[in-house]
Amino acid sequence: MQEFLEFFSFADANIRYVTLGSVLLASSSAVVGCFTLLRKRALVGDAVAHAVLPGVCLAFILSGTKNPFILLIGAFVTGWLSLVTIDFITSRSRIKEDTAIGLVLSVFFGIGILLLTSIQHSGNAAQSGLDKFLFGKAASLIGEDLITFSVVAVLLLLVVILFYKELTLLCFDEAYARTIGYPVRALELLLTTLTVFAVVVGIQAVGVVLMAAMLITPAAAARFWTENLKVMLLLAALIGAFSGIAGAYVSYTAPAMPTGPWIVLIVSMIAIFSFALAPGRGWVARLLRQRRNRTQILEENLLKLLYQLGELKQDFYTSRSLSELLERRSIPKGEAISGLQKLKRQGYVKRDHQSWTLTTEGKKRGRRVVRLHRLWELYLTQYLHLAADHVHEDAETIEHIITPELEKRLLEELNYPDLDPHSARIP
Amino acid sequence: MILQVDNPVVEVHDLTVSYDRKPVLWGIDLTLPAGALVGVIGPNGAGKSTLIKAMMSLLPISSGYVRIFDQPLKQVYNRISYVPQRESVDWDFPASVFDVVLMGRYGNMGLFKRPRKADKDAAMEALEKVGMQSFANRQISQLSGGQQQRVFLARALAQNADIYFMDEPFAGVDIATETAIIQLLRQMRDQGKTVIVVHHDLQSASEYFDWVVLLNMRLVASGPTDKVLTQELLEQTYGGKLTLLSKVGDLLRRQEFPARETKVK
Amino acid sequence: MNAFWIILTGSLVATCCSLLGCYLILRRMAMVGDAISHAVLPGIVIAFLLTGSRDSVPMLIGAGLLGVLTTFLIEFFHRYARVQADAAIGVTFTWLFAIGIILISVFAGQVDLDQDCVLYGEIAYVPLDLWITESGLSMGPRTVWTLSITTLLIILFIVLGYKELFLTTFDPAFAAAIGISTSLWYYLLMTAVSLTTVASFESVGAILVVAFLVAPPATAYLLTDNFKVMLVLSVLLGILASVGGYYLAVWLDGSIAGAIATVTGMEFLLAILFSPSRGLLIRRKQLQPV
Numbered sequence: 001m002q003e004f005l006e007f008f009s010f011a012d013a014n015i016r017y018v019t020l021g022s023v024l025l026a027s028s029s030a031v032v033g034c035f036t037l038l039r040k041r042a043l044v045g046d047a048v049a050h051a052v053l054p055g056v057c058l059a060f061i062l063s064g065t066k067n068p069f070i071l072l073i074g075a076f077v078t079g080w081l082s083l084v085t086i087d088f089i090t091s092r093s094r095i096k097e098d099t100a101i102g103l104v105l106s107v108f109f110g111i112g113i114l115l116l117t118s119i120q121h122s123g124n125a126a127q128s129g130l131d132k133f134l135f136g137k138a139a140s141l142i143g144e145d146l147i148t149f150s151v152v153a154v155l156l157l158l159v160v161i162l163f164y165k166e167l168t169l170l171c172f173d174e175a176y177a178r179t180i181g182y183p184v185r186a187l188e189l190l191l192t193t194l195t196v197f198a199v200v201v202g203i204q205a206v207g208v209v210l211m212a213a214m215l216i217t218p219a220a221a222a223r224f225w226t227e228n229l230k231v232m233l234l235l236a237a238l239i240g241a242f243s244g245i246a247g248a249y250v251s252y253t254a255p256a257m258p259t260g261p262w263i264v265l266i267v268s269m270i271a272i273f274s275f276a277l278a279p280g281r282g283w284v285a286r287l288l289r290q291r292r293n294r295t296q297i298l299e300e301n302l303l304k305l306l307y308q309l310g311e312l313k314q315d316f317y318t319s320r321s322l323s324e325l326l327e328r329r330s331i332p333k334g335e336a337i338s339g340l341q342k343l344k345r346q347g348y349v350k351r352d353h354q355s356w357t358l359t360t361e362g363k364k365r366g367r368r369v370v371r372l373h374r375l376w377e378l379y380l381t382q383y384l385h386l387a388a389d390h391v392h393e394d395a396e397t398i399e400h401i402i403t404p405e406l407e408k409r410l411l412e413e414l415n416y417p418d419l420d421p422h423s424a425r426i427p
Numbered sequence: 428m429i430l431q432v433d434n435p436v437v438e439v440h441d442l443t444v445s446y447d448r449k450p451v452l453w454g455i456d457l458t459l460p461a462g463a464l465v466g467v468i469g470p471n472g473a474g475k476s477t478l479i480k481a482m483m484s485l486l487p488i489s490s491g492y493v494r495i496f497d498q499p500l501k502q503v504y505n506r507i508s509y510v511p512q513r514e515s516v517d518w519d520f521p522a523s524v525f526d527v528v529l530m531g532r533y534g535n536m537g538l539f540k541r542p543r544k545a546d547k548d549a550a551m552e553a554l555e556k557v558g559m560q561s562f563a564n565r566q567i568s569q570l571s572g573g574q575q576q577r578v579f580l581a582r583a584l585a586q587n588a589d590i591y592f593m594d595e596p597f598a599g600v601d602i603a604t605e606t607a608i609i610q611l612l613r614q615m616r617d618q619g620k621t622v623i624v625v626h627h628d629l630q631s632a633s634e635y636f637d638w639v640v641l642l643n644m645r646l647v648a649s650g651p652t653d654k655v656l657t658q659e660l661l662e663q664t665y666g667g668k669l670t671l672l673s674k675v676g677d678l679l680r681r682q683e684f685p686a687r688e689t690k691v692k
Numbered sequence: 693m694n695a696f697w698i699i700l701t702g703s704l705v706a707t708c709c710s711l712l713g714c715y716l717i718l719r720r721m722a723m724v725g726d727a728i729s730h731a732v733l734p735g736i737v738i739a740f741l742l743t744g745s746r747d748s749v750p751m752l753i754g755a756g757l758l759g760v761l762t763t764f765l766i767e768f769f770h771r772y773a774r775v776q777a778d779a780a781i782g783v784t785f786t787w788l789f790a791i792g793i794i795l796i797s798v799f800a801g802q803v804d805l806d807q808d809c810v811l812y813g814e815i816a817y818v819p820l821d822l823w824i825t826e827s828g829l830s831m832g833p834r835t836v837w838t839l840s841i842t843t844l845l846i847i848l849f850i851v852l853g854y855k856e857l858f859l860t861t862f863d864p865a866f867a868a869a870i871g872i873s874t875s876l877w878y879y880l881l882m883t884a885v886s887l888t889t890v891a892s893f894e895s896v897g898a899i900l901v902v903a904f905l906v907a908p909p910a911t912a913y914l915l916t917d918n919f920k921v922m923l924v925l926s927v928l929l930g931i932l933a934s935v936g937g938y939y940l941a942v943w944l945d946g947s948i949a950g951a952i953a954t955v956t957g958m959e960f961l962l963a964i965l966f967s968p969s970r971g972l973l974i975r976r977k978q979l980q981p982v
Contacts, residue, residue: 042778043723092972093964094519094568095717099910102722103960106903110953113812113899118946135793135807209811213786220779257797258807261790268787275773283773289683383669384645385429386454390441393490394454397687401678409671483869504871516863520718521919530859534870539852566917586870 003253015252021146022205022244024153026214026263029202030240031160032194033215034222034233038171039191042216043098044086047105048199049211051082053112056133057119066129068148072200079196082108109208136207136260137251149201156197159190160233167191168229205247206260213264214240221271224278243267297400298331298339300369303348304399305329306358307366311427316363319355367427373399374420375410381421382414388421428660430650432460434497436590436621437482442491443687444474444481449680450489451477453645453672459638464616465623466636466652470665473643475625476512479592482623483509490687495590505535508588510579512595518567524578525563528554531585553585558607573604580608590621597626609635632656644672697819697833699938702952704839705892706930708846709904710912712885714923717909718861723778724763727785728882729889729901731762733792733810736893740803741795752838752890759886760879762788789898805894812949813897835895842891849884850923857881858919900949904930907956914963914970929959 010016036045052075059074060066082104089100116130160167169177170187178184202214222235247263276283305325310316326336340356343349348362358366376398380391402410420426435458442455452474459465467475480486482493484500495503508531531553532546554560557577562570570578576596583591597605612622626632632639632652639655641647641664648655678684716725735758739751762784769780796805823831831837850857856877860867864874892901912925937952944951965973
């Protein structure tokens with residue numbers, strides 16, 4: 001707890017810088033990730049991330065220093081090369097994109113590992129710390145490194161804001177962008193460059209291996225909360241930033257822990273939470289919606305039954321017993337009772353002893369369901385030429401879903417009919 | 428004009444098929460006679476491929492049932508053959524023409540069994556029928572569109588089934604191939620096989636088929652060619668979209684409504 | 693002798709991975725293979741904690757199950773939560789891999805694995821972990837035994853299911869139409885991939901598994917048009933890479949797994965440039981469709 005307060009009071013200047021740095025790194029890669037995700041090239045980021053390693057090692061071997069600028073240039077060169085290679089392989093041979101990505105990813109990373117271990121075994125004292133690139137270490141970002149990478153992150157964000165319109169169109173409809181004279185090729189290059197830069201700065205936080213998560217996961221999570229791209233970018237950045245802070249905190253409290261996996265774990269939990277619980281698109285929301293549909297179907301079926309019985313006996317306001325209802329249509333008894341009780345609470349039916357009576361409201365709603373049912377049956381026979389004995393089942397569903405506007409259209413197209421295909425009156 | 432036949436080879440009853448909850452075919456009731464060359468015709472997006480795929484249980488159905496030879500599909504797999512759309516597979520696949528044709532025999536071979544001489548002979552014979560015997564060892568990546576279609580046809584022939592479903596076998600093939608294919612289909616019909624073909628060209632339809640099914644989200648007509656290919660029925664098929672129908676379909680998808688109150692078994 | 697055991701281990705891993713990889717790349721599922729090879733990590737760590745051993749059958753099965761679970765999870769995210777397909781893969785495997793690494797750090801004392809080993813394995817130590825029978829007879833390295841059995845199983849699987857695997861890979865719709873279950877063979881294939889990954893993981897690490905799954909099959913795919921030849925060729929290429937990689941690693945004093953992956957990449961480079969039938973630098977008569 002004390003550590004928690006110590007960290008989040010941000011009293012220590014060092015903590016302030018590290019936090020700021022992690023937030024910038026994580027959010028800038030999340031923002032760029034949104035565009036690669038929408039372009040359906042999410043996994044390309046994974047290949048770039050792995051391909052950065054040989055660049056870093058080569059830069060170290062050639063320069064002999066760990067100057068962040070030089071390492072960054074090395075990383076940039078091989079990251080870029082990996083993307084060019086993927087494009088080259090897919091366009092010039094019959095190898096498909098997923099294979100090309102897997103190939104470039106594993107081979108570049110293999111070369112990186114070979115170089116890295118070779119450097120480690122060489123006994124060069126300056127090398128220690130290079131392996132931080134594998135799993136990231138937010139808290140060790142200090143001084144020169146921090147300034148360099150933060151500047152790049154800010155630049156990335158600025159470029160995205162500047163080219164927002166163009167990038168959006170590129171992801172949404174490349175062909176259209178081309179026809180209205182956008183330099184699509186150049187924009188692709190821009191997005192590629194942005195991806196490489198995002199990876200290069202992002203690996204400071206989570207490392208090479210899990211970098212793909214920083215590009216893909218915040219974007220995939222944000223996608224579930226909104227249909228608006230600007231909001232999505234903002235949300236992805238926030239999710240990235242939050243996990244960045246969390247990573248810096250883990251790095252601070254438990255220096256032995258690898259930071260990257262913790263950041264990824266947190267961001268993944270946010271994403272899975274979003275997949276499950278986001279309103280609208282989330283899995284639970286959809287289950288709930290389906291449940292609501294089922295209740296609505298049950299309630300309307302009960303009202304319909306009461307109405308039909310009333311129609312039969314030409315008396316809508318006499319009470320009917322449950323068995324009378326279930327005789328006409330088999331509904332599990334428990335379900336029927338709980339449905340009726342709910343209808344009573346909503347004021348559609350009244351209860352006396354063991355019997356149920358429609359209220360005027362209930363009669364109105366029951367009548368509407370019966371009307372829609374018969375209208376739809378008529379529509380199916382007239383427009384789809386279905387046999388009269390085949391339309392009932394379909395109408396059983398559709399009667400619950402037709403909106404008032406569609407009802408109006410239906411009446412117009414059917415020319416305000418009186419009878420359904422079974423010669424029953426349409427109320 | 429929807430003619431139902433007695434002792435049908437294919438019986439489709441109240442079939443509704445949905446993609447992502449939106450019905451693309453509504454309440455199809457259809458019976459097809461044995462030994463006929465049947466054309467399934469309709470505009471783009473009418474659900475022609477969907478219909479034959481649903482007949483073979485390649486797609487989940489929302490309501491209704493399909494019976495073939497008066498039995499559920501599971502019991503008659505070995506009497507059914509399918510010629511998918513040419514573009515549905517990767518022709519860069521490392522396989523020879525003969526490999527592909529031999530696949531037609533897999534269904535009858537059973538698990539773990541390897542192809543025997545009889546299977547190889549049947550495959551070769553099928554290749555001869557489509558005039559491709561000299562291509563047996565050719566790699567499939569080196570075939571032209573028409574040749575690819577012939578190979579697919581040979582694969583189906585090798586199966587020696589009783590009913591054939593073909594998805595656009597005439598799409599993008601040269602005239603020579605088209606003529607060869609239609610002659611072959613006629614021979615098959617004359618041997619008492621039933622051939623159901625998804626077709627998009629109205630001009631040739633009247634000449635090719637003896638039975639035509641007109642489709643546009645719902646069944647418009649089904650019957651002998653000369654009775655079905657009338658101005659009026661074609662207008663019903665190609666003209667006038669049923670906007671109400673697709674609006675209701677959209678609603679079903681958006682609200683995640685079940686296509687039927689009770690699930691089909 | 694050590695060199696022999698190391699190269700043998702590499703070759704066994706190469707054999708099972710390359711065989712399965714041929715199916716993966718033709719099904720356009722190379723990245724699912726990548727995902728499984730990362731996602732089995734938590735399963736391995738947990739099985740390790742529970743059984744306390746390296747090469748036990750429970751460990752193979754437990755961790756193998758997690759691999760199959762990964763494919764279910766990807767399916768679930770994609771189909772029920774409607775996450776875009778590539779994103780579903782990316783989210784799933786990074787998440788599981790992260791959990792694995794964290795578990796390793798938390799139980800650092802109890803688990804005989806470290807973060808680096810997860811990535812590039814400890815193939816150099818394979819000859820040290822010998823299987824010595826009660827009578828004191830040395831049977832050679834344990835890992836070699838586990839991998840030999842796995843390799844045999846995989847070969848058996850491919851021989852017995854050859855035509856079903858071939859057909860469901862080439863034309864799943866036709867397979868379904870003649871009554872062959874595509875999802876059954878899909879999950880069998882994924883089970884085989886996870887089993888292979890788990891058996892190979894410790895000695896060669898995640899990255900070489902991916903390299904073997906993708907690179908030799910892709911190289912063979914450029915060299916031949918015959919599927920059976922492609923299977924055999926990719927195994928040969930994998931074995932060749934194991935030999936070459938070993939000596940490259942000795943020369944550079946680096947990771948053997950990294951070196952082998954590098955060699956598979958070089959093989960691919962040579963094939964794409966000089967393949968007799970479709971090399972980019974080979975001048976050849978254009979084949980005309982007749």
